Amino acid sequence: MAALVFLPSTPLEAPPSAPQSYEIADGGTFTLYLQGVRIGEERFVIRRELGGGNRPVYRAQAELNIKLDNGTQRIGVALETVGSEYRPRRYEAEINGSEATTIVGTLIRDRIRLDVRSPRGDEMKEFLLHERTAILEKHVAHQYFFAWRLLAGNRAVSATVLIPRDRSQRSVTIEDRGEEPVQIDDRDLLLRHIAIGGEPGASHHVWLDGDKVMKVVVPETEFEARRLISNGQPSN
Numbered sequence: 001m002a003a004l005v006f007l008p009s010t011p012l013e014a015p016p017s018a019p020q021s022y023e024i025a026d027g028g029t030f031t032l033y034l035q036g037v038r039i040g041e042e043r044f045v046i047r048r049e050l051g052g053g054n055r056p057v058y059r060a061q062a063e064l065n066i067k068l069d070n071g072t073q074r075i076g077v078a079l080e081t082v083g084s085e086y087r088p089r090r091y092e093a094e095i096n097g098s099e100a101t102t103i104v105g106t107l108i109r110d111r112i113r114l115d116v117r118s119p120r121g122d123e124m125k126e127f128l129l130h131e132r133t134a135i136l137e138k139h140v141a142h143q144y145f146f147a148w149r150l151l152a153g154n155r156a157v158s159a160t161v162l163i164p165r166d167r168s169q170r171s172v173t174i175e176d177r178g179e180e181p182v183q184i185d186d187r188d189l190l191l192r193h194i195a196i197g198g199e200p201g202a203s204h205h206v207w208l209d210g211d212k213v214m215k216v217v218v219p220e221t222e223f224e225a226r227r228l229i230s231n232g233q234p235s236n
Helices: 144-151
Strands: 022-034 037-049 057-068 071-082 087-096 101-108 111-118 121-128 133-135 156-163 168-184 187-197 203-209 212-218 223-227
Touching: 022 057, 022 212, 057 144, 087 133, 133 144, 144 156, 144 168, 144 187, 144 203, 144 212, 168 212, 187 212
Parallel strands: 133 156
Antiparallel strands: 022 037, 022 223, 037 057, 057 071, 071 087, 087 101, 101 111, 111 121, 156 168, 168 187, 187 203, 203 212, 212 223
């Protein structure tokens, strides 16, 4: 799993001797809930390579520690995108727990190839990479940083969402619903609402402060993520 900057031992730290050829696009902590019960937290950082011109490269990493009915899971994920369309180029996930699983997604021409290793054995599956594609993993909040940007200034667009752990792909509409009041940790905020919808019952809702993801709700799975706020500002 060393093809990206994803290092399971210290996934959110840059090597101290490495030259800083990137800038931090975002970073912070989400508290995660399932069916209204706190299940853990997600720490993440998203870096943008400097000097990429109109082909910017983003590298996102996150560590999740969550407690579910089937036990505790420690999850590490890393995503690399390229270009102003945030085209996924590489994806890695490592899920430690009762059913340890590793997933590697690789861009091969116009397709994303998923290689999965789990207690069920080794699997390989390919998905056609459409013009607008976002990776949204189960119980992971920071990846909406890339999904909402597929709007590219439009009010609504058609896109595709790839869910690696489910080995599935969905056609969705991403829609900007404008600003509305939202409460996070007893704070009343005016946030921008982005809705990502597909078939009935399969919707995702994201609230932004500027370009920062503050809250995520997935009614279908009763999942919610709330960004920690420190001194009135999103966590970094």
